[in-house]
Amino acid sequence: xxxxxxxxxxxxxxxxxxxxxxxxxxxxxxxxxxxxxxxxxxxxxxxxxxxxxxxxxxxxxxxxxxxxxxxxxxxxxxxxxxxxxxxxxxxxxxxxxxxxxxxxxxxxxxxxxxxxxxxxxxxxxxxxxxxxxxxxxxxxxxxxxxxxxxxxxxxxxxxxxxxxxxxxxxxxxxxxxxxxxxxxxxxxxxxxxxxxxxxxxxxxxxxxxxxxxxxxxxxxxxxxxxxxxxxxxxxxxxxxxxxxxxxxxxxxxxxxxxxxxxxxxxxxxxxxxxxxxxxxxxxxxxxxxxxxxxxxxxxxxxxxxxxxxxxxxxxxxxxxxxxxxxxxxxxxxxxxxxxxxxxxxxxxxxxxxxxxxxxxxxxxxxxxxxxxxxxxxxxxxxxxxxxxxxxxxxxxxxxxxxxxxxxxxxxxxxxxxxxxxxxxxxxxxxxxxxxxxxxxxxxxxxxxxxxxxxxxxxxxxxxxxxxxxxxxxxxxxxxxxxxxxxxxxxxxxxxxxxxxxxxxxxxxxxxxxxxxxxxxxxxxxxxxxxxxxxxxxxxxxxxxxxxxxxxxxxxxxxxxxxxxxxxxxxxxxxxxxxxxxxxxxxxxxxxxxxxxxxxxxxxxxxxxxxxxxxxxxxxxxxxxxxxxxxxxxxxxxxxxxxxxxxxxxxxxxxxxxxxxxxxxxxxxxxxxxxxxxxxxxxxxxxxxxxxxxxxxxxxxxxxxxxxxxxxxxxxxxxxxxxxxxxxxxxxxxxxxxxxxxxxxxxxxxxxxxxxxxxxxxxxxx
Numbered sequence: 001x002x003x004x005x006x007x008x009x010x011x012x013x014x015x016x017x018x019x020x021x022x023x024x025x026x027x028x029x030x031x032x033x034x035x036x037x038x039x040x041x042x043x044x045x046x047x048x049x050x051x052x053x054x055x056x057x058x059x060x061x062x063x064x065x066x067x068x069x070x071x072x073x074x075x076x077x078x079x080x081x082x083x084x085x086x087x088x089x090x091x092x093x094x095x096x097x098x099x100x101x102x103x104x105x106x107x108x109x110x111x112x113x114x115x116x117x118x119x120x121x122x123x124x125x126x127x128x129x130x131x132x133x134x135x136x137x138x139x140x141x142x143x144x145x146x147x148x149x150x151x152x153x154x155x156x157x158x159x160x161x162x163x164x165x166x167x168x169x170x171x172x173x174x175x176x177x178x179x180x181x182x183x184x185x186x187x188x189x190x191x192x193x194x195x196x197x198x199x200x201x202x203x204x205x206x207x208x209x210x211x212x213x214x215x216x217x218x219x220x221x222x223x224x225x226x227x228x229x230x231x232x233x234x235x236x237x238x239x240x241x242x243x244x245x246x247x248x249x250x251x252x253x254x255x256x257x258x259x260x261x262x263x264x265x266x267x268x269x270x271x272x273x274x275x276x277x278x279x280x281x282x283x284x285x286x287x288x289x290x291x292x293x294x295x296x297x298x299x300x301x302x303x304x305x306x307x308x309x310x311x312x313x314x315x316x317x318x319x320x321x322x323x324x325x326x327x328x329x330x331x332x333x334x335x336x337x338x339x340x341x342x343x344x345x346x347x348x349x350x351x352x353x354x355x356x357x358x359x360x361x362x363x364x365x366x367x368x369x370x371x372x373x374x375x376x377x378x379x380x381x382x383x384x385x386x387x388x389x390x391x392x393x394x395x396x397x398x399x400x401x402x403x404x405x406x407x408x409x410x411x412x413x414x415x416x417x418x419x420x421x422x423x424x425x426x427x428x429x430x431x432x433x434x435x436x437x438x439x440x441x442x443x444x445x446x447x448x449x450x451x452x453x454x455x456x457x458x459x460x461x462x463x464x465x466x467x468x469x470x471x472x473x474x475x476x477x478x479x480x481x482x483x484x485x486x487x488x489x490x491x492x493x494x495x496x497x498x499x500x501x502x503x504x505x506x507x508x509x510x511x512x513x514x515x516x517x518x519x520x521x522x523x524x525x526x527x528x529x530x531x532x533x534x535x536x537x538x539x540x541x542x543x544x545x546x547x548x549x550x551x552x553x554x555x556x557x558x559x560x561x562x563x564x565x566x567x568x569x570x571x572x573x574x575x576x577x578x579x580x581x582x583x584x585x586x587x588x589x590x591x592x593x594x595x596x597x598x599x600x601x602x603x604x605x606x607x608x609x610x611x612x613x614x615x616x617x618x619x620x621x622x623x624x625x626x627x628x629x630x631x632x633x634x635x636x637x638x639x640x641x642x643x644x645x646x647x648x649x650x651x652x653x654x655x656x657x658x659x660x661x662x663x664x665x666x667x668x669x670x671x672x673x674x675x676x677x678x679x680x681x682x683x684x685x686x687x688x689x690x691x692x693x694x695x696x697x698x699x700x701x702x703x704x705x706x707x708x709x710x711x712x713x714x715x716x717x718x719x720x721x722x723x724x725x726x727x728x729x730x731x732x733x734x735x736x737x738x739x740x741x742x743x744x745x746x747x748x749x750x751x752x753x754x755x756x757x758x759x760x761x762x763x764x765x
Contacts, residue, residue: 090378092157094375095138103123103132104126105136107138109357111349111357112346112412113200113201115348115349117347117349125202125205125209128212129182129209130213131177131182131212132160133164134154135165136151137168138167140168151164155178162179163175172201181216183212187212189227190208194230195207195243196245196246199246200344211223248518253343256334258526258532259334259529260521261533263330264334264530266534267327270537271322272319276319278548279315280581281548313576338521348516349513358427361405361424362427365403371404372385373439376405380481399432400435401433403424403434405436405438405439407436407441418447418504419509421436431449431451439477442478450500452496452497452501454494454495466483571676571678573677573720575717579644582647582722586650589618589650590638593654610751611660614653615653615654617758620762621646621647621758622642623638645737648675649744652676653751663679666751669749671701672700672748673701673718680700681701681702682700683698684700685698686716695712721735
């Protein structure tokens with residue numbers, strides 16, 4: 001052996017391969033977590049000189065050292081690393097065999113959270129680490145120390161250096177680097193802190209790989225930053241910051257549906273209720289206090305408008321359009337905002353994913369009636385296994401099949417042992433007693449299929465000491481061996497039945513895709529939300545109506561306090577008022593005229609007579625019952641059965657009376673285009689009817705005069721029309737006011753003629 005030659009030494013111990021890298025002269029030694037790795041012993045030039053320049057003693061000494069060193073190294077190793085349980089050795093050997101075939105192994109026990117079909121995605125991510133990477137995706141088995149020990153045992157049996165990663169159904173739970181440089185601990189820290197609990201194993205492994213690819217220096221800083229941002233610093237974890245979850249729960253979706261229903265009902269319904277009410281309230285407020293004569297700015301606005309204010313029909317169309325658009329906007333916004341479709345990051349499993357474990361267990365049961373899951377910790381010793389097989393073989397009622405397999409919420413049967421047993425029985429197609437023993441939780445479930453044993457006895461009377469055991473004592477594998485032995489004794493003593501019975505209820509496991517799917521947004525609590533929203537809209541409407549009513553009363557009191565209309569004014573009114581508008585206007589105008597007119601005031605006789613006649617005849621039309629009870633004036637009540645034409649005549653008379661009281665002038669006629677506007681202020685040539693192109697000289701109010709002066713050919717658009725007779729709230733159509741039945745057409749001939757026609761119409765002399 002020359003200077004610098006290397007001697008590879010491998011020492012096999014119970015915990016794996018022992019070794020080290022020792023450089024003579026400086027004492028360098030590399031020891032990696034999870035056991036001492038293979039190594040070399042290199043003797044330098046200084047060591048050779050100690051045995052002579054020729055080195056004739058060097059080779060024998062090296063030979064003896066190579067013989068003694070394994071024994072010396074193995075002694076402390078054996079003392080420090082006790083022999084692992086046989087079951088753990090078997091488990092690690094089984095997993096190592098899988099990794100020898102493929103560096104990524106995904107269990108078949110987690111199809112609802114990590115389907116086996118995702119193995120190519122894990123393999124693709126593993127290539128980004130830059131080092132040989134071996135990935136195990138297994139059910140969660142316990143503490144981190146057990147997981148690290150598993151990776152070390154798998155590495156020892158596989159005999160390949162690289163990065164070993166253990167993933168469970170939620171995230172990366174353990175990682176070890178054997179013989180390679182990889183910041184495994186820092187990467188594990190980053191994905192644990194930075195990702196929320198529902199990120200899922202695939203996303204967690206992706207973040208883990210990204211940190212590995214950063215290199216040791218950047219990964220260490222990344223881990224430090226993650227701890228500083230998310231970890232708690234107080235003695236009880238104060239300051240811990242939980243990342244926002246990536247998915248919502250079904251409860252969250254129900255809350256979203258409820259909120260959507262409320263908003264979808266409140267906003268459109270408020271517009272539908274408030275828009276007409278506020279419009280009528282505004283008209284009533286303006287009618288209570290006539291507006292001043294139009295200025296030059298008003299005339300300019302009238303010229304620019306090229307037409308009158310929107311009609312009632314157009315207003316309703318606008319309101320309906322706004323309501324529909326608002327409802328559509330709310331529905332679209334909530335659909336885009338609450339766009340989640342699943343409550344989990346788990347990809348949908350394939351049919352093969354959902355049947356892989358059952359096929360594996362059935363294949364094992366065909367060869368051996370006692371099947372032990374190789375991926376789980378071994379809970380039965382060899383002797384216990386032999387005793388159980390003997391008891392099973394001696395059972396006289398039929399075949400017994402024992403499956404020591406974990407039952408997890410993420411497996412194909414959603415953790416339901418009976419559903420798992422049903423699947424085994426369907427595949428195996430043999431009657432018998434099927435026993436499902438969970439090596440992780442320690443529970444035992446028994447299901448019979450066409451066996452001469454009382455089904456109720458199996459379903460309800462198996463002692464809890466057999467089914468569940470002592471769950472606090474896990475040191476001896478939940479005592480599954482002893483409990484299975486007691487179970488066979490219980491079955492042997494069970495009464496015989498005829499005919500054979502089955503204890504399974506045949507309940508199927510929930511569908512893996514539907515189980516994770518969120519309910520539709522417009523379902524479930526959406527309908528109660530609509531009702532709550534409608535009630536809330538009505539409540540808000542009531543509050544707004546009350547406030548506006550108070551404002552209207554205050555305004556009406558203010559108008560009657562010595563502030564009558566002035567010369568040149570015009571009352572405002574739509575060209576196509578509804579019956580409800582006319583009824584409200586009649587009530588307000590009668591009340592206003594009754595407050596403003598004092599019969600005892602010093603007024604000219606002709607003026608007092610005109611005002612009294614206007615008030616009296618208006619009352620005859622709109623408030624006949626009140627006039628009969630109180631001859632001094634109206635009582636403020638307008639009959640509900642008064643036709644719209646009579647209401648319009650009452651409003652016209654009341655407004656003409658108020659205008660006469662304010663100006664002292666009784667000679668002016670009412671506006672010929674719309675008598676509801678009050679007294680005319682001038683004469684203009686205008687086209688009165690759309691079918692008649694001739695122009696007539698008409699008395700018009702200040703507002704109509706400004707419009708007619710600008711566009712006399714469209715004056716007919718300002719003409720008053722009333723709801724015609726027929727069904728519906730506003731009748732069967734619109735009728736020009738001069739064509740309606742009753743006294744209203746007489747308004748075109750002056751107020752005296754209108755008063756006379758009203759008295760004739762009411763049968764009063």
